[in-house]
Amino acid sequence: MPETARLTQAARAREATLHGQRTPPGRTPPPARRRGPRALLTGLVVTARPRQWVKNLLVLAAPAAAGRLLSVHALTQLALVFVLFTACAAAVYLVNDARDAEADRAHPVKRHRPVAAGQVPVPLAHAVGGALAVLAPLLAAVLASPAVAALLAVYVAMQLAYCLRLKHVLVVDLAVVTTGFLMRAMAGGLALGIPLSRWFLITTGFGALFMVSAKRYSEAVQMAGKDGATRALLTEYTTGYLRFVWQLAAGVAVLAYCLWALEEGGDARDGLLPWRQLSVVAFILAILRYAVFADRGTAGEPEEVVLRDRGLALIGLVWLALYGLAVAHW
Known part of the structure; x- marks a missing residue:
């Protein structure tokens, strides 16, 4: 290997170490990212998976089926529930990425996630995720209804259990993800007091x-027939x-x-x-x-x-x- 290439690789390794990353031998570390306030905010938003927020539109399902969408009160309550469910989902994504940061750095795609790449520090991801997980159900109890607050609390607890353990349990992983969708659909009905x-x-x-x-x-x-499945459970x-x-x-x-x-x-x-x-x-x-x-x-x-x-x-x-x-x- 030419001397210049060796020096470049060493510099990258030192840079990765400074950002708290551990790069597997023989693998190029992800590009270093700045940690300014704007970069941190962008990293937090990206970690919250904006593309997944469309799933939370399921809160409209029960009110739409009951013909209860065409009122200011209903739309206001449903918008609130949508935001609170998005906050709960973001909390789970932040905690999940913080917990899996080390493993994600060894993955060819996930290594570019903000937490794995060092753009968002792991302690900050844990702190923001924990804050959202607590605040969203509390706000639901004040602004929506106790039933919605209880549903959000159960959703967060179940999803965190999924991240920590349940995603490795056969069949249970399917049931947990499915229940998450069902809870979204139930939330809108509970917010407006619609019998399901x-x-x-x-x-x-x-x-x-x-x-x-x-x-x-x-x-x-x-x-x-391939190695390195993104979900270990798929091999089961x-x-x-x-x-x-x-x-x-x-x-x-x-x-x-x-x-x-x-x-x-x-x-x-x-x-x-x-x-x-x-x-x-x-x-x-x-x-x-x-x-x-x-x-x-x-x-x-x-x-x-x-x-x-x-x-x-x-x-x-x-x-x-x-x-x-x-x-x-x-």
Whole structure:
């Protein structure tokens, strides 16, 4: 190795040490990042995963299904719950990245995360994450309702347990991630005092399990025969088992939605036509379309699957229109 290259590598190693990083032998450390106030704030926001915030729009699900969105009070409460759920999720991401910083530095992609790269110090990530985890449920108790506060507290506790231990437990990891989606859908109803239908809960829960297990299945298919899976637990699952889970979840979600539509719709309450029953067709088509990506092993993040496929997005809009007509009694 030329002398200049050796000196450059040594300088990088010293720089990484100054930033509290441990670079594995033979691996180039991630680029050093400044720690000014603006850089710290940017790093904290990036660590909070802004792209994941769209999932928190599920707080609109129960009020939308009940036709309770068109009031200033409802929109204000739902906006508050959205922000509080985003804060809770950010707390979990910060604690998770702080805990996994050492392992992330050895990963070719995760090493560029702000905490792993040294842009956000590990103690600061822990402190901000802990503060958000405590403040969000407290604010919910004051500004929303005790039920929402309890839900957020349970969500944070469950997700932190997932980061620390449960993500390494077979099947339980799927249940925890699925429950996180279900809690988002429940939060909006609890904030407005809307009774949650059993069919709503079953459809939402198994629909979430369908997407979560389809994502895991896709990861397992893509990592088959390769070393260094991003989730160690993927080596414990078989692709056949994960396929069974997403197929089972899809079937239960479709059945529950059909029973929900038949129970709630089909009479004069739906308006000119049985819109709720007609929405079953769009719902089933959406499940079948999503299953195409699951079967191919390309079902990643749910929001990315929907946004990148125009056909699936169009079916989703048709379903929204039909269900909206049913709620409006047109």
